Amino acid sequence: MRVLVADDERLLADTVAEGLRRFSMAVDVCYDGDGALERIGVNRYDVAVLDRDMPGATGDEVCRSLARSDAGTRVLLLTAAAGIRDRVAGLGLGADDYLTKPFAFAELVARVQALGRRSAPAVPPVLERHGVVLDVARHTVTRDGRPLGLSPKEFAVLHVLMRAGGGVVSAEDLLEQAWDEFADPFTNAVRVTVMTLRKKLGQPSVIHTVPRAGYRIGEPA
Template identity: 80%
Template sequence: MRVLVAEDERMMADTLAEGLRRFSMAVDVVYDGDSAVERLGVNRYDVAVLDRDLPGRSGDDVCRMITSSGISTRVLMLTAAVGIRDRVEGLGLGADDYLTKPFAFAELVARLQALSRRSSPALPPILERDGVVLDITRHTATRDGLILALSPKEFAVLHVLMRAEGRLVSAEDLLEQAWDEHADPFTNTVRVTIMTLRRKLGDPPLIHTVPRVGYRLGS
């Protein structure tokens, strides 16, 4: 695993790097946001550990850059703030995880390892395709500026389809990603949800069915 540690407290950053290397991680260290952006443009990292209060570009700005660029680096945010609002804001920027200082080193390692197991690219908090805007943070969806009154399950299915960026998604994949383990794979729940979602999205149709293969979103 390759990790970028961006932390302006040099002693803390170097100590973290030394400890992570003991877990067979390849670690690069920077002490400001501008250097973090530079490194991210050159190297591929599995995870970036970002302090929110970096000098230069803030950790928030670096996180926005990562999620908007579509690179696959996961983000773990560090902060001295302890309020729930601060944690929610950090996650809303597109961060994958969040730790409040001071933290146990063992917990940091466990979280980094968990993040490295996620294979899909980090996604921005707002997805857009063919006039549909999906705001993951606010849990809202619109098409051409009109609000879509979606059920939680319809929202989840639309999220999966938009993440696929026009690629086909099988019914099995939809079940796995949008339903829990108690979903019955032999029911027509996916077909019914697709039908109601297609109706709510309106015309021209955006969800297309490829018989015996799956579904895709696109004009």
């Protein structure tokens, strides 16, 4: 899942981003609304977490821009204003959810995960392919009932492949969806991560390389 976090409280934004990365999300961070508009113009995000009061373009303006687009990005607004009128106004901008500060981080994660499942196309909370079961909410993976200890990046790559439902996912798409904006497009990170993921999933292999195209989840080889 690709997430944008935009908040002018730098410590809060960085802390939220680091926490979401522990749940295998690829997170880009910016500290003002202009930076958020720039990033949504370049990248496609599943979820945007926006502070309403930011310098430059406000979170409200960023939310309106996303609502007018066809990107399918779900928006979670963060604000210190907890009144009913404030919440109603925020949702009226096109936001999908609203969370007031201060908040419990566990609740933020749950809300982001829920919004991610509602991104286009909708994704169920538990994915199962060929004996592999990935539970997004619990952040667990099993194969034939055997728990697997995956790194956050391995989990993210597996999630993207399983979301594709057997379709081929290119290395470029994996890099875009499972890594953040600082990923080097010429790195071999995707190949190395797929290799270690295959080892942890065990035999027979369910991740197949499609020459000159990418990778897919399929029947065991």
